Amino acid sequence: MSKDYYQVLGVSRDASPEEIKSAFRKLARKYHPDANPNANEKDRKALEEKFKEISEAYEVLSDPQKKKMYDQTGSVEFGPGRSDFNWQDFTHFSDFEDIFSRIFGGSDFGSQFFSGFRNERADLDIAIRIRVSLEDAFYGKTKIVKYRRNKTCDACGGTGAENGRTNVCKTCGGTGQQRIVQGQGFFRMVSVTVCRDCGGSGRVPEKVCSVCKGTGTVTIRETLEVKIPKGAPSNLKMRYRGKGQSHGRSVGDLFIILDVADEPGIRREGDDLYVQKEITFPQAALGTELEINLFKERYTLQVPAGTQPGEYLKLKGAGMHHMRRNGNGDLYVKINISVPKKLTARQRELIQQLDEDLDRKKGWFGRSK
Ligand SMILES: [Zn+2]
Ligand SMILES: [Zn+2]
Structure with missing residues (x-):
């Protein structure tokens, strides 16, 4: 058992969702660094830590699946094989906008939190290195490349909902966006990001699609004909638009990177x-x-x-x-x-004659006086 999330929030193990929520709200107000303006640098760090700790606890205990996993195993995975909590794992910013809108800026807290939302599009790109012989690069060649990618689920059109039936997302109220206000004192920076609960669609499934299990994407095998151009150098990057992962209406690109093998003797x-x-x-x-x-x-x-x-x-x-x-x-x-290592008698004789001849002329070709 790593952390006791119940103890962190000060609730009993059979607390209701409402009790958990109000416990978090109370603690968030108390430990919010803005509520402690006189804290020194060291105390501020401690407050940030505490604030993160209660947010982690709330993230787990407010999510029925995560809570179940935690209750059974004593730990939770926030990402594949990752049990450490980052701010991008927190999905309730908009639920507590009144609290989070006063988040201080410039610290690790803010930067960590914002970095989680960048490069959504770049995450959809796939890069594959393929090895080709120098001969293939010399003549050019068409190679078959097989790979897997996520594609928008046809059964639900990427909505993740059976028959496409959806309800308004409660997290963002259907706007598909989450407003994040960062700053302290006179500085207020409002940034709008894609809602994490609905992926920006503003809707959540009424019933989860059985084909994609609600993810809106399915994994497919792709076979691609890659044309290796004549004279291709190593590390040549070839882009195939729209052949990366797709998620909803966003689709990434596939990059084929060439690795031209060395050829012995060349x-x-x-x-x-x-x-x-x-x-x-x-x-x-x-x-x-x-x-x-x-x-x-x-x-x-x-x-x-x-x-x-x-x-x-x-x-x-x-x-x-x-x-x-x-x-x-x-x-x-x-x-x-x-230079021959062994000579026949005749070869030896001929070379000796040559040597004597060269010696008489005091030098090699072009250098004789
Ligand atoms: Zn589906
Ligand atoms: Zn939403």
Whole structure:
């Protein structure tokens, strides 16, 4: 048992809803920081804590479901797996507007409370990361993405009510809005937020819809064809409007974020690609023609005579497609010179002859005097 909510409100375990409400009202007036204008900083903090504590207790004991859970288990979940109470969990601001309208500003109290109402729309967006190979990004590809999303329940049109029959929401009196007044002294800030009990519709179900259990949304599986554009970079964010969660008439977007996998042996820098190729010393000295394979592409690379180890040779336009303009990046081939570890007698003889010849000319190609 974490907290004794009954003790916090000073009511017995069999108190009626009216008794609970009046107990809260009395305590809220007493501990409201505005009712204690001479409190110092430390006392003010304590008052805020106490005020939050009684609000938490009231939130639980005034809600038949939460109360039942608390009575049975000794604790309550305010969100999935979350038993700590935040101001956004408090659903009775408008019931006690006369008290809450005098809420002081600038403190943790206010900011915590207001943050709960922001980004309602952003919460409906879904982001999915998908991993694709570099080859898929090179050629472009259509990928099937499967995911789940909440969609407005067709059976009740999102009202959460059987046959769409609803009554006026008591919390907001049908306006769909809750007025919150924040401030102290001369400062009064009125902000209007969506009513939490009816989600802004101003109506609550007469009988809860059996398909969506009153939530107004159902979870559906979606299959989406995602076109990965040619030349797509990693972290490319693609937006699919209206493919996020929907709630009532609001619908969010789906974001597909690409994760382009590394390919062994290929380095990518923007739209340019880098690979390596080993050739022999004679090939480097005399020049040669190399076949370069990149995915399904075959290129012929001319290696000029006198190519140095570590030199980069360019295959123009053989890199990744430029996504936002015409053309392609380039493919660079780094030339490595392989030195044989074993030689036949004849090879050894030939290299020795070459060495003597080079020595006589006192230097390598182009450096002899
Ligand atoms: Zn429904
Ligand atoms: Zn309402």
